Each structure stands twice: as C-alpha cells, then as structure tokens.
Amino acid sequence: MNSFTREKLEKRIGLLVLPLIGGAIVVALWAVASSTVATSLPSPSRTWEASRLYVMEPFEKRGELDQGILRFTWYSLTRVAKGYVIAILLGTPLGFLLGMSNFFRASFDPIVQILRPVSPLAWLPLGFVLFHKPEPAGTFTIAMCSMWPTVLNTALGVRSVPQDYLNVAKVLKLSKLKTLVKVMVPAAMPYMFTGFRLSLGIAWLVIVAAEMLTGAPGVGGFLWQEYNSLIYEHIILCILTIGIVGFVLDRMMGLVEKRLRTG
Amino acid sequence: MAILELEQVHKSFGTTHVLSDVSLSVEPGELVAIVGFSGAGKSTLMALLSGLSKPDQGRVLFKGKPVEGPSPERGVVFQNYSLLPWLSAFENVELAVREVFSKDSRNAQRERVARYLEMVGLTYAKERRPAELSGGMRQRVALARALAIEPEVLLMDEPLSALDALTRATLQDEIERIARVSGKTILLVTNDVDEAILLADRIVPLSAGPEATLGAPTPVEIARPRDRRAMNHDPHFRKIRASITDYLLETQRVRRARSAANRRVAAESALPVESPA
Numbered sequence: 001m002n003s004f005t006r007e008k009l010e011k012r013i014g015l016l017v018l019p020l021i022g023g024a025i026v027v028a029l030w031a032v033a034s035s036t037v038a039t040s041l042p043s044p045s046r047t048w049e050a051s052r053l054y055v056m057e058p059f060e061k062r063g064e065l066d067q068g069i070l071r072f073t074w075y076s077l078t079r080v081a082k083g084y085v086i087a088i089l090l091g092t093p094l095g096f097l098l099g100m101s102n103f104f105r106a107s108f109d110p111i112v113q114i115l116r117p118v119s120p121l122a123w124l125p126l127g128f129v130l131f132h133k134p135e136p137a138g139t140f141t142i143a144m145c146s147m148w149p150t151v152l153n154t155a156l157g158v159r160s161v162p163q164d165y166l167n168v169a170k171v172l173k174l175s176k177l178k179t180l181v182k183v184m185v186p187a188a189m190p191y192m193f194t195g196f197r198l199s200l201g202i203a204w205l206v207i208v209a210a211e212m213l214t215g216a217p218g219v220g221g222f223l224w225q226e227y228n229s230l231i232y233e234h235i236i237l238c239i240l241t242i243g244i245v246g247f248v249l250d251r252m253m254g255l256v257e258k259r260l261r262t263g
Numbered sequence: 264m265a266i267l268e269l270e271q272v273h274k275s276f277g278t279t280h281v282l283s284d285v286s287l288s289v290e291p292g293e294l295v296a297i298v299g300f301s302g303a304g305k306s307t308l309m310a311l312l313s314g315l316s317k318p319d320q321g322r323v324l325f326k327g328k329p330v331e332g333p334s335p336e337r338g339v340v341f342q343n344y345s346l347l348p349w350l351s352a353f354e355n356v357e358l359a360v361r362e363v364f365s366k367d368s369r370n371a372q373r374e375r376v377a378r379y380l381e382m383v384g385l386t387y388a389k390e391r392r393p394a395e396l397s398g399g400m401r402q403r404v405a406l407a408r409a410l411a412i413e414p415e416v417l418l419m420d421e422p423l424s425a426l427d428a429l430t431r432a433t434l435q436d437e438i439e440r441i442a443r444v445s446g447k448t449i450l451l452v453t454n455d456v457d458e459a460i461l462l463a464d465r466i467v468p469l470s471a472g473p474e475a476t477l478g479a480p481t482p483v484e485i486a487r488p489r490d491r492r493a494m495n496h497d498p499h500f501r502k503i504r505a506s507i508t509d510y511l512l513e514t515q516r517v518r519r520a521r522s523a524a525n526r527r528v529a530a531e532s533a534l535p536v537e538s539p540a
C-alpha cells in the first residue's frame with residue numbers, strides 16, 4: 001500500500017473517530033459539571049434513564065403530551081413545513097422583484113431590513129391577534145421569520161446573473177417571461193437554494209418558540225411542559241433532538257444545493 | 264446599399280474613451296475582418312453593431328435604419344462563448360432555434376439543431392454541458408448556435424481564438440464555405456492577421472486604444488478558395504500582411520509615445536520642487 005492511500009485512509013478514520021472523541025469529551029465535562037458546579041443539571045446517565053422510553057419507543061402515543069420523541073418531532077416537522085412552504089412561496093417572488101427592479105428595491109429594501117431582525121417572540125402575539133387560534137399563529141410566525149434569507153439570497157442571485165447570459169436572451173429577443181424562466185431562474189437557482197436552506201434552518205429554530213408559547217404538541221411543546229413538570233432530563237433530550245433534526249435538515253438541503261452547483 | 268453602417272461613432276466607458284470617430288460600411292454578402300490589439304475596443308465595436316450597447320455619438324445603421332436594440336437578424340458569436348451552463352450543447356442551440364424558428368415543428372427544430380452541431384463536429388458531445396466541454400468545443404457550440412438561427416448578418420468576436428491550429432483551420436474553411444454558399448454578411452473580429460487575409464474580402468484595422476479608430480480598409484484580392492500554404496508565397500498576401508501589421512504597430516507606437524509623454528507631464532507637475540540631499 002503506498003503512502004497516498006494510507007494518508008487517505010487515516011483521514012477517513014480521523015473524520016469518523018475525531019467527532020466521537022469530541023462527543024465523549026463533552027459528555028465527560030457534562031458529567032463532571034452535573035456532579036460538581038451545576039448540581040441541578042441532570043447527569044448524562046440520569047438523562048438517558050429518563051429518556052429511554054421516549055427514545056426506544058419513538059412513535060408511541062401514551063397521552064397528548066406523553067409521546068415518543070420522533071412522534072413529537074413529526075408534529076413539529078409538519079408544522080414547520082406549513083410555515084416554510086408559505087415563506088418560500090412568498091419569499092421567492094419577493095426576492096425576484098427586489099433583484100430585478102431598482103425601483104422596487106429602493107422602495108422595499110429598507111422594510112425588509114427592518115422586518116428581518118424581528119424575533120419570533122414578537123411575531124407570535126401578532127399572529128394570535130390576526131388569526132385568534134394558536135395553530136395558524138404559529139405558521140404565521142414561522143413564515144414571517146424564515147422568509148428573509150430566501151428573499152435576500154434570491155435577490156442577490158438575480159442581481160448576479162451574468163450579463164453575458166442576459167445578452168444571449170436579448171439577441172434572441174426572448175420575451176420578459178421567457179428570459180425569467182429560461183435564463184434568470186436557472187442562473188439564480190444556486191443562490192435561491194442557499195436561501196431555502198438558511199430559511200429552513202430558521203423555521204426549525206422558530207418552531208420551538210412557537211410551540212412553547214402555544215402549548216402545541218411537538219418537541220418544543222414537550223420541552224416546555226417537561227420544564228413545568230420539573231422533569232429536567234427531558235429538556236436535554238429535547239435539545240439534543242432539536243439539534244440533531246436541524247443538523248440533518250441542513251445536511252439534506254446542503255446535498256441538494258451542492259448538486260445544483262455542480263450539475 | 265450597405266447592410267451595416269457605422270457613422271462617426273464614439274463610445275466611452277466613464278472617462279476611458281474607447282472608440283473615437285469610427286465609421287464603417289459593410290455591403291451585403293461581404294466578409295469583413297476587423298483586426299486589432301487586445302483591449303483596443305473590438306468587442307465594444309461588436310456590441311454597438313449588435314445593438315447590445317448604444318453609441319455616445321454617431322449612428323449605427325442596419326439596412327439603412329438606426330439599430331434600436333439587439334435582434335436575431337444580427338447573430339452574435341460572443342467572445343466568451345456565453346453558453347448557458349445548465350443546458351447541454353444541444354439545448355443551448357435548441358433554445359435559440361426554438362425562439363427564432365418558433366413556427367417550425369419540434370422535429371424540424373431538432374433536426375436543425377442536429378445539423379448545425381454536426382457541421383461544427385460536435386454531434387458526439389451534444390449531451391454534454393459547457394463545463395464538460397473544452398474551450399474550443401464551447402466556441403464551436405457558440406458558433407453552431409449563431410449559425411443555426413440563420414441571421415442576415417453574423418457578428419463573430421474572435422470565434423476561433425481558443426482553438427488548436429487544426430480545428431481552427433477546419434472551422435476557417437467552414438466559415439469560408441458558409442460565407443460562399445449562403446452569401447451571408449459576416450463581420451469577423453480576429454487578432455490573427457493571417458486568418459483575416461485567408462477569410463476576408465476586406466480587412467479593416469482598428470488602431471491601438473484608447474480612442475481607437477478604424478484605419479483604411481484593405482481589400483483582399485486573392486481568388487477563392489484560398490490555399491493556406493500557397494498563399495504564404497503570394498506577393499499580394501505578403502503586401503497586405505506587411506501593410507496591416509505596420510499600420511497596427513505604428514498606431515501602437517504613437518499611443519505609447521503619447522501616453523509616456525502624458526505620464527511625464529503628470530509626474531513632473533506632481534513632483535515637489537526640492538533639491539536632492
């Protein structure tokens with residue numbers, strides 16, 4: 001075996017082993033912290049004991065707020081999906097308008113910049129006022145918070161469509177619509193997907209806040225309920241679940257994005 | 264009547280005056296070659312002729328009417344190919360064909376695309392995306408795309424510059440054949456004087472920039488088909504080559520001398536008056 005492939009192999013092993021080592025170190029620190037400085041923090045083993053049922057029977061439904069962790073995750077995901085789809089359906093055309101028209105950009109860019117940093121905690125009450133029910137208020141909040149990366153990245157993508165491509169369209173005298181569909185959208189697609197990926201990340205971030213405040217069943221609702229019932233182990237279970245699901249979602253979008261860039 | 268005309272055209276980008284007082288008249292069916300140094304303003308000139316950009320002063324006329332904007336009547340082979348990277352070679356040509364021959368059946372359109380890809384020798388690579396094509400292959404796709412829409416005038420901006428000598432020769436013959444058979448008007452920008460002499464009815468040199476302008480046209484009176492190798496010994500060929508090369512080098516020398524003088528003036532006026540220690 002030559003040194004090149006050996007190096008490669010070692011790198012592979014490193015990629016698998018090093019994260020495990022990192023994880024082990026964090027768990028060890030957690031264990032030490034929970035027995036010394038932060039005694040109210042459940043230890044890793046207690047967390048596992050308390051969470052076992054929820055993890056081993058992930059789809060079980062024992063009661064409204066006593067269900068398997070993946071079942072809760074599923075509820076949260078469907079809720080996220082609704083708000084996210086609305087965000088994309090609104091955000092993409094808005095991004096195109098911002099990217100294509102200087103007039104539109106001058107008029108609305110400041111508003112976008114002002115609305116963008118508004119916290120979900122601020123949108124939710126407005127959602128209640130508008131829709132009177134928690135479920136649509138949550139969807140509204142997710143949409144309002146997660147829309148902006150799609151808007152801004154789409155606008156950026158539209159603005160960075162190379163002039164050369166537009167010249168091709170001009171020489172062929174493509175109509176405005178055809179130029180949009182056949183040149184601008186495909187050229188801006190990689191940027192749009194970056195926006196979609198970031199938006200999904202935010203939508204997932206917001207779901208916890210939305211569920212906590214609305215008390216809807218889901219990972220966030222479960223987390224809040226267990227906090228109120230003083231079962232702190234489950235808070236950690238929920239945090240880990242939220243993190244892992246968010247990571248997987250991001251990776252999945254990242255794969256699609258990469259294919260768009262290279263393909 | 265001239266099919267394409269430039270009347271005392273000026274074009275600047277900000278403070279750089281690229282073209283100054285450019286006039287040109289191209290007859291139908293003529294193949295005119297424009298030769299000039301890199302950065303002189305050849306692509307700028309082509310953009311004006313295609314209608315992609317507007318002159319600051321002067322007029323651009325197509326069939327006696329001012330050019331309002333780009334149109335498929337004046338097909339362009341862009342210097343940087345400008346292929347759409349998400350489409351295959353076939354689809355790139357097809358996009359143009361479907362737009363210009365929108366009344367044809369899908370089969371006729373596809374057949375036309377295939378014919379022109381065949382002509383540039385790319386049938387085997389028609390499913391590949393631009394990223395999977397070599398520079399020369401991309402140029403050929405761009406050429407096929409421009410030819411396939413059968414424009415009245417073909418504006419070609421260094422269409423063969425990225426090709427190896429062999430492919431280049433083949434495509435030169437192809438351009439020559441198209442010019443002869445179709446009787447199309449062709450404007451060919453090139454930085455290769457020999458290529459210009461081989462293909463053109465008339466050669467117009469573009470002086471070195473900034474403020475480049477077109478020099479006196481030189482007609483090429485060598486019988487067609489022209490033989491590359493025999494031509495090298497033709498006294499007329501040598502005379503044309505010498506006169507164009509001399510003209511270009513002379514304009515470059517003048518420009519350099521002038522900008523050196525400008526720099527000197529600028530430097531002297533900027534220097535503090537101070538005796539060296």
Ligand SMILES: Nc1ncnc2c1ncn2[C@@H]1O[C@H](COP(=O)(O)OP(=O)(O)OP(=O)(O)O)[C@@H](O)[C@H]1O
Nearest residue numbers: 276281299300301302303304305306307308342454
């Ligand atoms: N859009 C633009 N904005 C500013 N300057 C420009 C622009 N387009 C061209 N120029 C300038 O105009 C001059 C001529 O450029 P042009 O591309 O026409 O040269 P060219 O003769 O085609 O050169 P080459 O043989 O290298 O293609 C250059 O100095 C260039 O920097």
Ligand SMILES: [Mg+2]
Nearest residue numbers: 305306342420
């Ligand atoms: Mg050029």
